[in-house]
Amino acid sequence: xxxxxxxxxxxxxxxxxxxxxxxxxxxxxxxxxxxxxxxxxxxxxxxxxxxxxxxxxxxxxxxxxxxxxxxxxxxxxxxxxxxxxxxxxxxxxxxxxxxxxxxxxxxxxxxxxxxxxxxxxxxxxxxxxxxxxxxxxxxxxxxxxxxxxxxxxxxxxxxxxxxxxxxxxxxxxxxxxxxxxx
Numbered sequence: 001x002x003x004x005x006x007x008x009x010x011x012x013x014x015x016x017x018x019x020x021x022x023x024x025x026x027x028x029x030x031x032x033x034x035x036x037x038x039x040x041x042x043x044x045x046x047x048x049x050x051x052x053x054x055x056x057x058x059x060x061x062x063x064x065x066x067x068x069x070x071x072x073x074x075x076x077x078x079x080x081x082x083x084x085x086x087x088x089x090x091x092x093x094x095x096x097x098x099x100x101x102x103x104x105x106x107x108x109x110x111x112x113x114x115x116x117x118x119x120x121x122x123x124x125x126x127x128x129x130x131x132x133x134x135x136x137x138x139x140x141x142x143x144x145x146x147x148x149x150x151x152x153x154x155x156x157x158x159x160x161x162x163x164x165x166x167x168x169x170x171x172x173x174x175x176x177x178x179x180x181x182x
Contacts, residue, residue: 007036007053007068008036008039008040008043008051009039009043010050010051010052010053010114010117011048011049011050011114012042012043012046012048012049015048017111018050018079018107018110018111018114019107019111021048021079021107022079023048023079023080023081023084024079024080024081024085024099024100024103025077025078025079025099025100025103025106025107026077026078026079026080026085026088026097026098026099026100027075027076027077027097027098027100027164027165028075028076028077028078028088028094028097029074029075029094029095029096029097029098030074030075030076030093030094030095031074031093031094031095032074034074034093034094035051035070035073035074035075035076036051036070037093038076038088038091038093038094039051039076041091041093042076042078042088045084045087047078047079047080047084047087047088048078048079048080049076049077049078049079050076050077050078050110050114051070051076051077052070052071052072052110052113052114052117052169053068053069053070053071053117054068054069054071054117054122054123054124055067055068056068056069071113071117071123071125071169072125072162072165072167075165077110085097098164100164102163105163106162106163106164108146109160109161109162109163110162112145112146112147112160113160113162113169115142115145116142116145116160116169116171119141119142121142121171122171122172123160123169123170123171124169124170125167125169125170126150126157126159126167126168126169126170132148132149132150132159133148133149133180134146134147134148134180134181135147135148135149135158135178135179135180135181136178136179136180136181137158137173137177137178138177138178138179139177140177142171142173142177145158145160146181147159147160147161147168147171148161148168149178150170152170155172156172156173156174156175156178157170157171157172157173158170158171158173158178159171
């Protein structure tokens with residue numbers, strides 16, 4: 001089990017926004033539990049990537065430890081050209097890649113997750129594409145983030161979707177901070 005400081009970064013150094021990255025986006029479906037190893041290799045190859053991770057507490061050897069786990073198990077997102085994609089395949093850490101056809105939408109969805117994690121808000125994996133009202137956060141550091149409203153255990157949450165995966169992450173938020181999205 002890795003210490004918190006031994007994990008790869010979620011984004012390579014010098015990358016502040018996913019919107020600024022040039023090239024095609026790909027979704028790498030990794031072999032089981034190879035997300036972090038692939039992220040380290042992408043970092044070494046200077047291929048821009050995004051590996052969203054959440055902090056959780058795990059029991060290991062009878063002790064509680066804080067660990068970083070991928071928000072979307074078995075997936076790493078990377079940006080580049082066809083040659084970069086071939087280099088990713090040569091790592092022998094992935095099963096397949098999915099091309100991103102709607103780049104702007106995809107980057108917007110990933111950037112919402114990146115911004116939420118940067119603000120240290122707690123996200124939980126939401127396993128199914130959410131059905132409900134589309135909304136936007138109107139106030140605070142999350143302002144402008146869009147998602148789908150769901151009610152879970154009597155609490156309002158906004159699901160930040162990654163459409164290509166059919167998954168999302170649920171953010172607990174006060175309902176008075178939301179407004180309908182156009």
